[in-house]
Amino acid sequence: MHDNPYQTDIENTRKFKKSHKGCSNPYIKSKQNYSHNGKNSKQDGFLGGFDTNGFLKGALIGASLTFLLTNEKVQKTLFKTFAKGGNLVQAGIEEMKERIEDAKAELETKE
Numbered sequence: 001m002h003d004n005p006y007q008t009d010i011e012n013t014r015k016f017k018k019s020h021k022g023c024s025n026p027y028i029k030s031k032q033n034y035s036h037n038g039k040n041s042k043q044d045g046f047l048g049g050f051d052t053n054g055f056l057k058g059a060l061i062g063a064s065l066t067f068l069l070t071n072e073k074v075q076k077t078l079f080k081t082f083a084k085g086g087n088l089v090q091a092g093i094e095e096m097k098e099r100i101e102d103a104k105a106e107l108e109t110k111e
Helices: 052-070 072-110
Strands: none
Touching: 052 072
């Protein structure tokens, strides 16, 4: 019979032996991130974790903005509001110009 040059005892070839508690498989992480309620606080995934509350908030905000911006009645109201605001700003600028001119004229009369 030929002598086998290779080691045949598989237990000696393993990196972690059974004497190590909880570390029998080197590819399984022994430390996991648990929150106070005992569940995984962050699940490994494509993006590193999924926040359901944040997703729902974003979806609701996106849906409401899409509805508002694609609704013709809302668009007309927004444009009217912006036009009124623009007119108010323009009137305010004109009023400031008049006040500056009045102040200059008042300074010239005092000299």
